[in-house]
Amino acid sequence: MTDRPKSFHVSAEVHAYLVQHGTPPDEIQRALIEETQKLGGISIMQIAPEQGAFMTLLARAIGTRYALEVGTFTGYSALCIARGLPDTGRLICCDVSEEWTAIARRYWEKAGVSEKIDLRIAPALDTLRALPEQPQLDFAFIDADKPGYIAYYEEILKRLRPGGLILVDNVLWLGRVVDASANDEQTLAIRDFNNHVARDSRVECVMLPVSDGLTLLRKR
Ligand SMILES: C[S@@+](CC[C@H](N)C(=O)[O-])C[C@H]1O[C@@H](n2cnc3c(N)ncnc32)[C@H](O)[C@@H]1O
Secondary structure (H helix, E strand, C coil): CCCCCCCCCCCHHHHHHHHCCCCCCCCHHHHHHHHCCCCHHHHHCCHHHHHHHHHHHHHHHHCCCCEEEEECCCCCCHHHHCCCCCCCCCEEECCCHHHHHHHHHHHHHHHHHHEEEEECCCCCHHHHCCCCCCCCEEEEECCCCCHHHHHHHHHHHEEEEEEEEEECCCCCCCHHHHCCCCCHHHHHHHHHHHHHHCCCCEEEEEEEEEEECCCEEEEC
16 A cells, blocks of 8 residues: 555655654545555556645644645545544535546545535536635645646636645656656646746745655745
């Protein structure tokens, strides 16, 4: 469970060690990891356990009441964010897949967080643009189609309160961001996104080598 290929920059041994020395996934999270792995290769889309622990901690640390995620899949990241919210907190989840999010819904129910989660099945840009343009979001996570990253970021930033956080997954793209021979659509999109935020004076930004690379942005 802990030998995740996405953490390509640390050995399997070091990765297992760091997961074991953070808050571990509980029984429900472990069951969700196992059920997702049964889907086959696509399970690589699930966030890493240490990333989930980090997101719960961060969401709680900034007193998040209103959160949003783009890219829900089988619901692991949403479960982790929801656990960092108070009972009155809300998380909007954006995804296009009824099939994958049906798994998510079952686990949210088991974990007792479904009341906090509002899942919207539609292209994420439509869901985002339908939200009021008020700075009400405290916390957001972007983890969907890479060519959409800049647009998701821009729509979220308009709706994020000053001091609010955005986390963005896969920003190292298994190291292809620094491979000059990698020029596929996904890699180019991730590089464009990384360049876009690095020079954006509206935010403070740090890229962390967590799993496949996690950028943390704070709105000024
Ligand atoms: C990398 S997975 C998300 C993994 C998830 N965060 C987790 O912890 O398991 C990406 C998800 O984005 C969704 N997706 C792709 N394009 C989308 C779009 N245009 N709008 C909304 N969701 C989209 C896919 O259906 C998929 O479930």
